[in-house]
Amino acid sequence: MLIDGFTVAAQIVNFFILVALMKVFLYRPILKAMADRERKIAERSAATDAERQKADSELAAYRKRNQSWDAELQALQTQAKKEVDGAKGEMLKEAHQDVALLKAKWQSSIAHQKVAFLKSLKKRVTQQVYATARRALSDLANRDLEMQITAVFIEGLERLDQKKWKLIGDIQQAKGNQILIESAFALPAEQSNKIDALLRAHLPEGIVVDYKTEANLICGIALKVPGHKITWDLNDYLRTLEAEISDVLQVETQTFEKPLSVS
C-alpha cells in the first residue's frame, strides 16, 4: 500500500507544527523587520521631504532676500554714483573756480610785479640815461665847448625880438635892475663883456649884471630876471630825453598791463 495511514496523520501534524514554527521563527519576525524598515524609510522620507520643503522655503526666502538685497544694493550704488558724480562735479567746479581765482591772483600778481618792475626799470633807465648823459656831457664840457655854448647863448640873445626885450626890461625895472647870468662854468671875460654890451644895448640903463657859477647847469648858461629866465642848457635836452624815454616805457607798461588785466 502506497499510503500509510499513520504516516499521513503524522505528516499532517508535522505540517501544521511546521506552519506554527515558521510563523513564529520566520514570517512574523521577517515581516515585522520589513514593516519596521518600511516605516523607518517612510519616516525618513517624510522627514527628508519636510526638510527639503523647509530647505526649499528657506532657499526661496534667501533668494528673495538676495534679490531684495541686490535691488537695494543697486539702488544704493546708483544713488552713491549719483552723489559721487554730483560731489565730483561740485569739487571740480570749486577746483576750477579756485584754479581760476589762483590763476587770476597769480596773473594779477605777475602783472603788478611786471608793472612795478617796468616802473622801476623806467625810473632806473631814465635815471641811468640821464646820469650817463650828464656825466658824459660834463666830461666833454671843455673850454671850447663852453665858449661855443656861450656863443650860442649870445646868438640866442641877439635873435630875441623887441617884445621879449621889452618884457625883460619891464620886469627888470619893476623888480629892481638885477639881472643874473648863471653858468656851469666861469665865463671868459670876452664873452661876459659881449653879454654885458648886448644887455645894455637892449635894456634900459642902470642894470646890474651878476655872474654866478651853478653846477646844476650842464654845459648851460641862463639869464634870470624875477619871474623869467632865458637859458640854454643841456638839462633841457636831457629832460626832453627823459620825458621821451618815460613816454615810451609808459606805452610799454600799458601794453603789458592790458592783456594781464583780470576780467
Place this chain on the structure above:
Amino acid sequence: MNITQITPDQVIYWQWGGFAVNATLAYTWGVMLLLTLGSWLITRRLSSELRFSRWQNLLEILVGGIRDQIQEVSSQKPEAYLPFIGTIFIFIAMSNLLAVVPGFIPPTASLSTTTALALAVFVSVPFFGISKQGLGAYLKNYVEPSVFMLPFNVMGEFSRTLALAVRLFGNAMSGVKIGAILLALAPLFFPVVMQVLGLLTGMIQAYIFAILALVYITSATRAHHEKETAPLEKGEQKNG
C-alpha cells in the same frame, strides 16, 4: 524494484506497536529541523535598519516574494494565507532541493506526505472559506449555480485533492527513481542532467502545489470578497 524503493514509508527505522518511524517521517523532521533552526539562526538578530545581513536579505526576498505572489493571485490581504501557503511552498521546495544530496530521500516522494499535504489543503479550504464568509455562505457555494451542481461540487473537492496529492507524489517520486535508473544505465553524465532537471521540476512542483492550494482557498473566499467589493465598485462608478 520492490515497494521500499517506490515509497520511503516502507523504510522503517524504529517501530513500537502501531507507531513506526519510517524514512518519510525521519526526513520530514530533518527538513523541519533544518528550516526551523535556519530561520531561528537568521531571525534572532534581525535588523530593521537599512543595513542588514545577506541571510536576512535572502529570507526577506523569499517571504516578500511569497507574500506578493499571494496578493497577486488572491487579490486579498496576504497575511492570513502567508503561513499556510508559504510553508507548503518552502517545505516542498526544500524537500525537492535536498533530493540532490546523496542518500537523502525527499519526503515529498512519499504518497503519504503528498496526501497529507493535500488533505491539509482539503481541510484549509473550508476553514478559510468559513472564517471569511461564514458557514452558511460557504455551504451555499456548493449549490451554486443550482442545487443540481451539489454532487459535482463535492466530487470536485475530493478529486482536486487527489489530483494535488498524486501530481506532487508522481513528480517527486519519478524524479528520484528516474535518476536512480539512469545512474544504473549511464552512470557518468545523464544522472547529473536529470538531477538538474529534477531541481527545476521540484521547484516548479512546489510552486504549482502552493499556487493551486492558494487558488482553491481563494475560490472559497472570493465569493464573499466579491460581495464585499461589488457595492464599492458601483459607488466608485457613480462617483467617477
